[in-house]
Amino acid sequence: MSKLSDYLPPDFKPFVSSDAYKQKQRRLISEKEQSQSVVFLHSVSEVFDALNLHDGMTFSFHHHLRNGDKVIGLIGEEVHRRGLKDMTFAASSLFPNHASLVDLIKEGNVSGIIANYANGPVAKAISMGLLKKPFIMDTHGGRARAIESGDLMIDVAFIASPAVDKAGNGTGRFGPSACGTLGYAIPDLHYAKKVVLISDYQMDHIEEAELNHRYVDYVVMVDKIGDSEGIVSGTTKVTRDPVGRKIARDTVMVLDKLGLIKEGFSMQTGAGGISLAVVEYVKDLMIRQNIRARFASGGITGQYVLMHEQGLVETLYDVQCFDLRAAKSYRENRRHVAISASEYGNPFEPSPIVDQLDFVVLGATEIDLNFNVNVTTDSLGEIIGGSGGHADTAHGAKVTVVVTNLLKARLPIIKEHVTTLTTPGSDIDILVTERGIAVNPIRIDLMNQLKQKGIQIVKIEDLMQLSYQIAGVPKTLSHEKTIIGYVRYRDGSIIDVLYKKM
Amino acid sequence: MSKLSDYLPPDFKPFVSSDAYKQKQRRLISEKEQSQSVVFLHSVSEVFDALNLHDGMTFSFHHHLRNGDKVIGLIGEEVHRRGLKDMTFAASSLFPNHASLVDLIKEGNVSGIIANYANGPVAKAISMGLLKKPFIMDTHGGRARAIESGDLMIDVAFIASPAVDKAGNGTGRFGPSACGTLGYAIPDLHYAKKVVLISDYQMDHIEEAELNHRYVDYVVMVDKIGDSEGIVSGTTKVTRDPVGRKIARDTVMVLDKLGLIKEGFSMQTGAGGISLAVVEYVKDLMIRQNIRARFASGGITGQYVLMHEQGLVETLYDVQCFDLRAAKSYRENRRHVAISASEYGNPFEPSPIVDQLDFVVLGATEIDLNFNVNVTTDSLGEIIGGSGGHADTAHGAKVTVVVTNLLKARLPIIKEHVTTLTTPGSDIDILVTERGIAVNPIRIDLMNQLKQKGIQIVKIEDLMQLSYQIAGVPKTLSHEKTIIGYVRYRDGSIIDVLYKKM
Secondary structure, rough: OOOOOOOOOOOOOOOOOOOHOOOOOOEEEEEEEOOOOOEEEEHHHHHHHHOOOOOEEEEEEOOHHHHHEEEHHHHHHHHHHHOOOOOEEEEOOEEEOOOOOOHHOOOOEEEEEEEEOOOOHHHHHHHHOOOOOEEEOOEHHHHHHHHHHHHOOOOOOOOOOEEEEEOEEEEEEEOOOOOOOOHHHHHHHHOOOEEEEOOOOOOOOOOOOOOOOOHOOOEEOOOOOEEEEOOEEEEOOOHHHHHHHHHHHHHHHHHHHOOOOOOEEEEOOOHHHHHHHHHHHHHHHHHHOOOOEEEEEEEOHHHHHHHOOOOHHHHHHEEOEEHHHHHHHHHOOOOOEEOHHHHHHOOOOOOOOOHHHEEEEEOOOEEEOOOOOEEEEEEOOOOOOOOOOOOHHHHOOOOOEEEEOOOOOEEEOOEEEOOOOEEEEEHHEEEEEEOEEEEEEOOHHHHHHHHHHOOEOHHHHHHHHHHHHHOOOOOOOOOOOOOEEEEOOOOOOOEEEEOOOO | EEEEEEEHOEEEEEOOOOHHHHHHOOOOOOOOOOOOOEEEEEHHHHHHHHHOOOOEEEEOOOOOHHHHHHHHHHHHEEEOOOOOOEEEEEEEOHHHHOHHEEEEEEOOEEEOHHHHOOHHHHHHHHOOOOOOEEEOOOOOHHHHHHHHHOOOOEEEEEOOOOOOOOOEEOOOOOOOOOOOOOOOOHHHHHOOEEEEEEEEOEEEOOOOOOOHHOOEEEEEEEEOOHHHHHHHHHOOOOOOOHHHHHHHHOOOOHHHHOOOOOEEEEEEEEOOHHHHHHHHHHHHHHHHHOEEEEEEHHHHEEEHHHHHHHOOOEEEEEEEEEEEHHHHHHHHHEEEEEOHHHHHHHOOOOOOOHHHEEEEOOOOOOOOOOEEEOOOOOOOOEEOOOOEOOOHHHHHHHEEEEEEOEOOEEOOEEEEOOOOOOEEEHHEEEEEEEEEEEOOOOOHHHHHHHHOOOOOOOOOOHHHHHHHHHHHHOOOOOOOOOOOEEEEEOOOOEEEEOOOOO
């Protein structure tokens, strides 16, 4: 019998055996796959050696490991050890566990900080005026805009990645520090000059990875990127306080009367106790009236996961998983969809999720007679939070409701003027308190609708006076006039300044 | 009161209003986002004008719309209209509805065809010797290898995309021609010189899109890319034939005796009636013995979806959805994972899914005394199919079982020599027929294991003789010795030639 090779043109090779190819592999890099291959290293020190680092650079970080993040600390330690100076740390948020940064600020290793939210010792140090450069506070969508527009140029993004694979892809789904979606890291991944994934868990292959290796320059394996205690709370708790529950009930009543809870609607709420109670009441109403929502967005909680799994909410658009049930759902439910910070709230995105919201329910540290909201500082001007997605969703949603008790810790929440402006009153439509519901006068349409339905509306001024009668008129703050930072609105303009704390 | 702008450094702009940004947007292209932006066009003719086309080019296509695909026809029509000559059409598979290609072959517009599977008028025309250049038949994994290694250079990939968004991302999840995963299109997307998505359904934004806009040059909107009747069968049918069911039962018995159906195992089966019955019996066994599988792979069917949703199969690795239930599941279940042809079966991939299979159950058109399998031609040498994933999974799986009736249409399936070699016998371990179970002598380990468990093994020669007794000895084919094509093994070598049909 003639051999196969007798029949073949010279450039065709005959079959040898089914694993002959294992000796000689070859694979081209396509024209569109230009990025150099990923380099794997085994310590932060090695990657500092590999990167061409110098004073004055900008490093970025995400906050998906929240109060359990160890990556900012690891990088800070190495910056300190090497005596790098005048670095800017651009973290999507800073938490109490990032306390080690305070020393770096004091010693001049870190002279600039940019964040959407800051709480804990670093925030306190900044408020005390220790940071050399002005502190910049973005919104979640605004940070994506800043990165993508070039306002925030990142030299190196150090991205905590709960799992990585051999090709250099990363995911938040697996590993001991699994935290769910990684939405806030995506602009950094796409736009930083160099991208380093920091991980403590390696897999063979990750499919549908959030962090695509084509953007990754280095992967660094370390012992531990996170402390599971601090990453996600095991459960989020609905308020049992009768006052909070009344506010939640009234909020849902108002939303219902406005016709916002109807087939195919969309919603976002925070993870505060009242907001969680709002979701409970919305859910009851949906079941009673056989209504299904098109989507819920935001930091997704276990409550929404249950609603999704019960068929009440079609899609969960999730930039950040708020609890363990959400992280688990993201591993299992296809319509629990990871979105980037840009897809979530970047004002330059053609149709970000926030613009598709029918309503959002938000909190407030202070709200003033113009419905301006402060969630950035306390009434003494100390930084205790930040916009996060507050200004993004307030602007995007058709109706924005702020829920709050009239007093917190015996202090009136309604002020003549907010101490710090986070979200402009023009984007806040309704305030629901336990003593009455106020509607922003620029929303005459909503006011008329509610009046027609027999809902009693009060003036925000009257609510303020009521709280003054209970708690007294708060003293006006005569703050020291040293500017220590700026509140940057989502479009890149400055909406307010931050002062040094007295 | 002093204005905010009084406090701002000159390069900071004060807040104006929350939608002031809408007047002037800006967005940089990151260094890693080098690809030019996607151009949207509204006819195939426009994209032919835009591309710098000439005779002799290679166009590629995927087969996810199967017998409902209209894209190959649309492109062929335009090639014909413009009188382009000597084009090569590299389609992952060709179906009966691609009949219009026959005229293009006859008129010299198309002189080369490359496919992993071909059935219908085009296959017949090729078998008749009408194609000018040799027909190349790859495996599913081998096609990915060919593209990524440069053996198959694609000038333009025309990718049918059931939905596209405004940025130029594409998905198979949505739209009137939704077909599920698009695994066979991914190598084309990444490696073709130019990529054109052809779609009939536009959405605002697609999250987690299979087809990333960064690889896309053009999107062309047309009236209809597919005919839903032909895209996916509504249901896949388990055989009710008692002979088929006996084969399936015996197969599962053998797999069980070999200890392959144990906690954490992995499997693949085809969509033929016997294979589907195998899955039924595997499922029964799993429930009885409380066993969970790590994954099932392949073209995923509704059967596997049910098993996944019942918690019996942890992950579905799906390169192509075989029915409507699978397409729906892919929209809903996170662990119903889309994989590319490379991730599925590319021999150059470090750990393709096929290499992780504990067992695969496959069919055969012919199997010979060396356990070589033919699923490419009938016994007269006419092309009626092709490897698809046959040779890929047979090589990768720890145990490969071929299931078949001894006779089909009164013709013996076991031959002395297969007419065409698709999958080498060295990768086929066990043959299960209604008249006995044969084990490949190179797998003495399996033979001993089964004998120890009291399973009767027969020689494949005896099974052949038995079928000869029933149906007579088949005449030897003295085929005309004109080569019209080559069967290319997954590693790029030629495993057999295709002859012109007598």
